[in-house]
Amino acid sequence: KAGVTQTPRYLIKTRGQQVTLSCSPISGHRSVSWYQQTPGQGLQFLFEYFSETQRNKGNFPGRFSGRQFSNSRSEMNVSTLELGDSALYLCASSFDRVGYTFGSGTRLTVV
């Protein structure tokens, strides 16, 4: 079966711009969660969605937001980009908190 698909794989943005990342979960998985990975902080939880509802949010500023569609696909948005937002953004899908499977991530570079 197809895995978790994240697009785009790489992205370069300028400070102050906004960006939207996309994640398509494994078929049948209704939970999608997002993580930020940096060398300094490791893997940190951003938010989790289930059936279009955000159930949990990590400790990130309001510039980070997300949503989930009826087909379980999810997007995350970062507005007013800062240099410190440069990171690998990972999406994971699960069958309600079992067997979290990650995508390959989107490498965001803010210049």
Place this chain on the structure above:
Amino acid sequence: GESVGLHLPTLSVQEGDNSIINCAYSNSASDYFIWYKQESGKGPQFIIDIRSNMDKRQGQRVTVLLNKTVKHLSLQIAATQPGDSAVYFCAENYSGAGSYQLTFGKGTKLSVIP
């Protein structure tokens, strides 16, 4: 200020030897644990999971041990191969109401010497 990268513990093993990677988890209420392998430029790859009602679980060439008393998790890799070289993360999850996230450890870099 200058950002400092996480200091990743490293483990170097000879090809064919067994590897043991350790992890201390933080939440005594966590009841679900996963080990991931991450290769450079890729997302974390699921290796094996274990629930808190078990002490040990085996997969293909891998074994996870859970010691809830001291909040310790370990991953044993048998007959380590060069393809096992990667960073390994443990992740914990509490399945109680309101908790829908994985909390990750800092990771251990495994290097396999041919």
